[in-house]
Amino acid sequence: MIKFLHTRIRVSDLDATTAFYLKLGFELSDRKDSPQGNKLAFLDLPGSEHFLELCYSPEFKVEFPEDLMHTCLGVDDVIEYCDKLENDGIEIWPGNWREKFADPANRQMAFVTDPDGYEVEILPNK
Known part of the structure; x- marks a missing residue:
């Protein structure tokens, strides 16, 4: 294995x-x-x-092209998790995620960006 x-x-x-x-x-x-x-x-x-x-x-300068790589987290409740992050001062994108997630036809998928520009995708565990 x-x-x-x-x-x-x-x-x-x-x-x-x-x-x-x-x-x-x-x-x-x-x-x-x-x-x-x-x-x-x-x-x-x-x-x-x-x-x-x-x-x-x-001595290492962190530079990489936009959207080179990202990590992904699975969470039980994307809305609750994103609310917590926003309350901690972390910007969620897309900026209209609340409106987007209110429509059941839309997939719950959000992103945050770390201090060096690495993206972290947020998806439901389900």
Whole structure:
């Protein structure tokens, strides 16, 4: 059996990015320095075996083309989750998500953007 264990992303501010993902529901499991001098933060989601590794290196400038990659979170209630994020000061897009989700013909799918521009898609678990 092969398992997908973790995803590593480069970040420009380890503390700010860690704080952002904690608001999304991640938990900080560890922080350490790598032998190469990188500062690392390891973030878990309860119930998920896959974890997110944030990597900060002062000499590395975080730049990537728009929409290069994204991660995706499945939540039990997209509206409740997006409300919580907005109350925590995180912008949800599309901006008209409440109106869009009110129409049962529309799929509940939203996005947030982390401090470095990485997109996080939000979908229902169902």
